[in-house]
Amino acid sequence: MSRHEDTTPPDVRASDIVTDLFADTSDQASDPSAEVDAARARELLLEERSSIDNIDAALVNLLAERFRHTKRVGRLKAEHGLPPADPSRERQQVARLKSLAEESGLDPVFAESFLRFIVTEVIRHHEQLQGDETD
Numbered sequence: 001m002s003r004h005e006d007t008t009p010p011d012v013r014a015s016d017i018v019t020d021l022f023a024d025t026s027d028q029a030s031d032p033s034a035e036v037d038a039a040r041a042r043e044l045l046l047e048e049r050s051s052i053d054n055i056d057a058a059l060v061n062l063l064a065e066r067f068r069h070t071k072r073v074g075r076l077k078a079e080h081g082l083p084p085a086d087p088s089r090e091r092q093q094v095a096r097l098k099s100l101a102e103e104s105g106l107d108p109v110f111a112e113s114f115l116r117f118i119v120t121e122v123i124r125h126h127e128q129l130q131g132d133e134t135d
């Protein structure tokens, strides 16, 4: 099995999980309006989860694209003896992303830690490449 293969057992379906989440354990079961509410809630949850799945797929594709660019940057840095990290560039990126986050209604502190999480991984890749250059 390849490293990236989906390991979710085929018999676990999102719709079953949603059904379990809304499983009726109270005396609601005899109230028809509560059943309609629960059915509508199930429908809405499935819709939201479908949007979330699409967004997660887009995020993964975008991240893969970003790493393709940073790998090229890493090779340039290794070839030209430049340091893996550039703190001044990072300060600019953090300031820009925090401002974009504020405009979009995303927590700027979260935006900063997300960027730092990614950049830490990029720097690790750059360091690996620099190690390879000196082998």
Ligand SMILES: O=C(O)C(=O)C[C@]1(C(=O)O)C=C[C@@H](O)C=C1
Pocket (backbone or CB within 6 Å): 070, 073, 074, 084, 085, 086, 087, 089, 090, 093, 118, 119, 122, 123, 126
């Ligand atoms: O722009 C660079 O110099 C990079 O190496 C890319 C990047 C990034 O992932 O955005 C990573 C490390 C640096 O500290 C700054 C930025």
